[in-house]
Amino acid sequence: MKDICAVSTPLAEGGISVIRISGENAISIGAKVFKPLSCKSVENMAGYTCAYGKIVDKNGREVDDGVLTVFRAPKSYTGENVCEISCHGGIYVTKKVLRLCIEQGAELAQRGEFTKRAFLNGKLSLTQAEGVMETISAQGEYALNSANLTKEGRLFRLISDMSRKFVTILGELAAWVDYPEEDLPEISEDNLRESLKNALAGLDKIIADHDSGMILKNGVDTVIAGKPNVGKSTLMNMLLGYDRSIVTNVAGTTRDVIEESAKLGELILKLSDTAGIHETDDEVEKIGVDIAKKKLKNAMLVIEVFDISRELDEEDLELLEYVKKLGKKVIIVLNKSDLENVVERSLLEKYSDYVIEISAKLDEGREELQKATEKLLGIGGYDADSTIFANERQIACAERARKYLAMALESLDMGETLDAVTVMIDNGANALLELTGEKATEAVVDEVFSKFCVGK
Structure with a gap:
């Protein structure tokens, strides 16, 4: 996978700017543009360490002084080797340092590419990655609390628990239908009905909070x-x-x-x-x-x-x-x-x-x-420690899952065969897996990260 770099702070005048590099060769690229004063080379630095030094061009001329931080794989945000160079926050010098990284082999990162790599490398679930962007864009306490809950994995765990139950149920149903000659215990319709009702209640809560969350x-x-x-x-x-x-x-x-x-x-x-x-x-x-x-x-x-x-x-x-x-x-x-x-x-x-x-x-x-x-x-009175406001992609998946699981419950109550119920549960489980990102298509993943800013 290519090495990428980007300015991870706003491109405006300020105290400092941070240029992030990620990839297999990130540390060696950092070593070519940054000369630490406290050790021989960036390549000798341990993970989670910083060094003060000089930022230099390919001819060894000083461009700026600053601080470089090393994060070694897999213990980094992206799961790859990462270097972050902090330089003075002028627009020209920031762009100059970024160009130096590109000259040494890194490519300019796309929108959300660092977080996308964190997702692809198993550091974050898709919903947690979305929580990162929601934290950045939060404009109030409720929105920030919801984003933090999503980022720490609360939504993923909630939906994942539902989907795992239905995946287990689907396995039991398939075994019972495909191997009738085996002495397998018959599926308890009462337990199945209870699982469907519990899932519907959880989805109803997420869907009901959506409009208020968008506001x-x-x-x-x-x-x-x-x-x-x-x-x-x-x-x-x-x-x-x-x-x-x-x-x-x-x-x-x-x-x-x-x-x-x-x-x-x-x-x-x-x-x-x-x-x-x-x-x-x-x-x-x-x-x-x-x-x-x-x-x-x-x-x-x-x-x-x-x-x-x-x-x-x-x-x-x-x-x-x-x-x-x-x-x-x-x-x-x-x-x-x-x-x-x-x-x-x-x-x-x-x-x-x-x-x-x-x-x-x-x-x-x-x-x-x-x-x-x-x-x-209809705003107010929310429990900031438990209320999650799903985004548009998540709510579309939740509504689709709810539709199929409600149809499964209705089929069960009408006495239809378990084959028909199984089809509805299978569709509902797939929608839940898409919500968490465990079964999301490449197009869905690309769409999620296209909404991120460059540098994150």
Whole structure:
């Protein structure tokens, strides 16, 4: 297998950069570009040791000074010989060191190739490898805890236990069917039924948590909508914690869509502060209103903002009806709670079960908005020590396994032959083995690692 190298830290100016080399000849390649000051050669270094020294080109000219760490096979991340060179974190010097490694025989690594080698060399299961990427991309505590559980093998063990039971059952069924003349004990239908029910319960839990997991991992496309000058931009600034949208007393200040991400508890809201939705003769403002309506159609969550000090008018009601027809999840915010309330709240409650009062200007009501959002989206109350949020590939396998195992249970309950039940269990077990990666095709493996960053 070829030797590979890549920059494993972000390619941007910083304190240090790390260039990783992996493969049979990784240590000898490291020895050609790095001259340690504490020993004769990199090739003499033991695994899990570091040395300070000089990074040199093929002519022996110093390029930089730094630290090299050696990991010897099989006790490395990839299971191969690995060298990691830490140099100063300038973009030019980082690329220069990488080029030196390539000149000495290493090839540039593809996306996720280091972790893919860890999988192929038995250091990680496929689900654990996916947990690595989920750890990197986690944006909140729940997502990070789930990623860590997956990375340490919790999901693999859960699904693997299921699949092993069914592989054992399939062996017993096959022996009983193929060798009727042998005095083999008949398969207990009660035990088989119990195994199917237990597996279905476990899969149901994983599937049920999926939607919430995707929200926590990926964030929620959220549109802040309302008439001009009701406080949409002030609300966005409050959620962000800094002034991103221009706020004035002039109606129609926001004419385009302003997009940013804000953290609300464990949720990431992908906010769009839109132009005030209303009738206007201003051509530029009209374009902004049209864009706002398009954003509403694509949003998962809509925060409709109203001025608590102004009675609802026809344009307010039109907005409420428009969003209702779109069938979106809606939170209604009565802004400017520091002013006198003249809004008929009961009218708004017809359009959403979540009507809250805030003062975005005074930064009041954030906690109420968070609780309403979490409740509306079904987020919260998870046991961080046990909840795993499966990704799209894993959930597709889980749903396929569930379908076949449910059909097996139904066939069993209807009194069909064990041959028919066996076919369904076999299909279900294959889906479980694909989920863990124990029976994944090369195309599936390639697709998983194509989502990784280069250098990991």
